Structures are given as structure tokens and as C-alpha cells.
Amino acid sequence: xxxxxxxxxxxxxxxxxxxxxxxxxxxxxxxxxxxxxxxxxxxxxxxxxxxxxxxxxxxxxxxxxxxxxxxxxxxxxxxxxxxxxxxxxxxxxxxxxxxxxxxxxxxxxxxxxxxxxxxxxxxxxxxxxxxxxxxxxxxxxxxxxxxxxxxxxxxxxxxxxxxxxxxxxxxxxxxxxxxxxxxxxxxxxxxxxxxxxxxxxxxxxxxxxxxxxxxxxxxxxxxxxxxxxxxxxxxxxxxxxxxxxxxxxxxxxxxxxxxxxxxxxxxxxxxxxxxxxxxxxxxxxxxxxxxxxxxx
DNA sequence: CGTGTTTGACCCGCGC
DNA sequence: GCGCGGGTCAAACACG
Numbered sequence: 001x002x003x004x005x006x007x008x009x010x011x012x013x014x015x016x017x018x019x020x021x022x023x024x025x026x027x028x029x030x031x032x033x034x035x036x037x038x039x040x041x042x043x044x045x046x047x048x049x050x051x052x053x054x055x056x057x058x059x060x061x062x063x064x065x066x067x068x069x070x071x072x073x074x075x076x077x078x079x080x081x082x083x084x085x086x087x088x089x090x091x092x093x094x095x096x097x098x099x100x101x102x103x104x105x106x107x108x109x110x111x112x113x114x115x116x117x118x119x120x121x122x123x124x125x126x127x128x129x130x131x132x133x134x135x136x137x138x139x140x141x142x143x144x145x146x147x148x149x150x151x152x153x154x155x156x157x158x159x160x161x162x163x164x165x166x167x168x169x170x171x172x173x174x175x176x177x178x179x180x181x182x183x184x185x186x187x188x189x190x191x192x193x194x195x196x197x198x199x200x201x202x203x204x205x206x207x208x209x210x211x212x213x214x215x216x217x218x219x220x221x222x223x224x225x226x227x228x229x230x231x232x233x234x235x236x237x238x239x240x241x242x243x244x245x246x247x248x249x250x251x252x253x254x255x256x257x258x259x260x261x262x263x264x265x266x267x268x269x270x271x272x273x274x275x276x277x278x279x280x281x282x283x284x285x286x287x288x289x290x291x292x293x294x295x296x
Numbered sequence: 297c298g299t300g301t302t303t304g305a306c307c308c309g310c311g312c
Numbered sequence: 313g314c315g316c317g318g319g320t321c322a323a324a325c326a327c328g
Contacts, residue, residue, distance in 0.1 A: 158301055160320055173319070177299085186319090 140200035148172060148187050148197055154205060156185065167191035178207050 143150060149172070156174035164171045171188035183203035190196040 155300095157299080159322090161302075162318065162320095165317060171318085175320095184319095 140198055142190065142196050142198050144195050145197050146195070148189065149174070150187075150197065150199065154178075154183070164188060169194065176203075176205060178205070181205050181207055 149156070155177040157177045158172055159175050160173040161170050162173070167188060168191055169189040171186055174185045174187065176183040181203075183201065183205050185202065186200045188198050190198055
């Protein structure tokens, strides 16, 4: 860990497959690389904090992985992904095979071999032993937050927690409470910067959000079942959702940026109050973020 | 009582 | 083949 180069232990600087500059105060770099499973999601997505981007309070970037293998999405064809926190979310589709992720991903391995256990409805049934697990689309994002589990409009049930090798913080595993939904998510804190929460979503929701469980008051009406790209702001801040990003087909453009949780926190990502820099944020958000929520 | 969390054990894939 | 690390299960427990 040379602090000179990066900030994350275990995270090597992957070659940036593409980089985007986001407007404003934030600059995110999307790195897509194939680092092995050095540490975890981090390596997978190869994130790189940029100290110099001081103005940007911190976190940035994220990558999303799309599955590759055949995407046989087990059951749901719906696409959804949520993201959280007021971080920057960058999504991209990559064709490269990230098979390297074999260790991580794996959506649902359980059934394949010991399906006997509980036979989760996870799609795994489709897979067989010899086959490689099919990866579902996944993407991760980092958020600076004090709470690990950010609200994203869906209800999650924690089904496991494990200590990870390169991090003093445990990784938590969540599954969507909807029995028909196979979406999972992993949450862990960056070992390098404990204030950063790394959330990885896997799969697509096939239902819509349930609204904000807490404090939402009337959030239940999010209708973006389609892509439900929900982004969560600060835990205590307002929440908003993105949808319309057809799950698998993420727009090439950087999503909402400039959402600093701690900052005003009333901004909808992408909405960037006056973020003239964001190219089409309006367009993007226009579709996904209900007008009413934009001013939250 | 229903729902969600905790936690130890089990299983699997991968690297050596 | 063995060991390590990650992912999931499921019983027990806690809470509203």
C-alpha cells in the first residue's frame, strides 16, 4: 500500500478501461479491470480513490459488471439495480469477460451443489455442477456513509456475514425479501477508508420497490420496476430512485454524480441542482426520477 | 406471531 | 490433493 498511488490496499490500479469526468466537484474514474480477486469487490471493480479530488469529498466511482456468461438470468428478466448512497455511480457494460470473478460472484451457488439445503429459489437450479455459475449483472458503488446498509427502496434480509480477508470489516450478505426476486447484495466497508461503504448488487429485481421502509413516509410509490436503479442518498437524507436504466443496458453515460451525501444531501443524483456539467443528466433523470422527488 | 438478524457450520471453487 | 477464502444455509434468537 503505497499511499502514494492509491488509497486502497489490495486495490491495484487497474488499467482504466475508460474514464469519465464527472462534473462538478466530483470526478470519477471508472476502472474496469481484471484484477483477480485480490480483495474483493474492490479489486473487481478496481476502484481508486483520488485524494486529489479533494473537493469531492471522497468516494467516487464504481464499476459495474455485467455478466457475461451467458446471462442466463435465471428467472427474472427484469432489470434492476440499485445503488446507494450519494456516491457516484458509474455503470458500464463491458464485454470483456470478467470470468476472473469466479470466486466472487457467483450468484447462487448454493443450489447447484447442495441444493438440498434450502433450495433457494435462486436461479441456480439452472446451473449444474459442471457449469460455471452464471453471473448476473452486478455493479458496485461506494458511498461514504456511517451506516452499512443503505436504503434503496427494497427490503432486504440479511442472510450471512463473513469476515473477509483483506479487510477488518465483515462483509454482509443480503437478499431481497421478495421470494421471487433473486437479487442479492453485499455490503462491506473499505478497509482503507472505513467511512466508505461498498455495496455490490447482483441480479435484477422483478418487482418494484416497496417504498421506503423507514422514514419514507410515502415513498412507496416508486414505480420503477423496470430498472429500478435506485440510488440511495445518505441514509438520513432523501432517497431517490433511478429506473429506466434497463438493467442490463446501462447507458454509457455516467450516472448521477455529484451527489455528496454529506453535502447538502438534498440533491438527487444526477439532478445535480445546477450541474451544468452533467451532460444528459436531465435526460436520464428525467426518465427515472420522478419530478416530485427531484427536489427532495 | 411474523419478520429480520446473528452466527456457526457446511459446501464449493481456486490456487498452490 | 490440500488448504484457503468466499458464499450460503438454517437454527436460534431478538424485536415490533
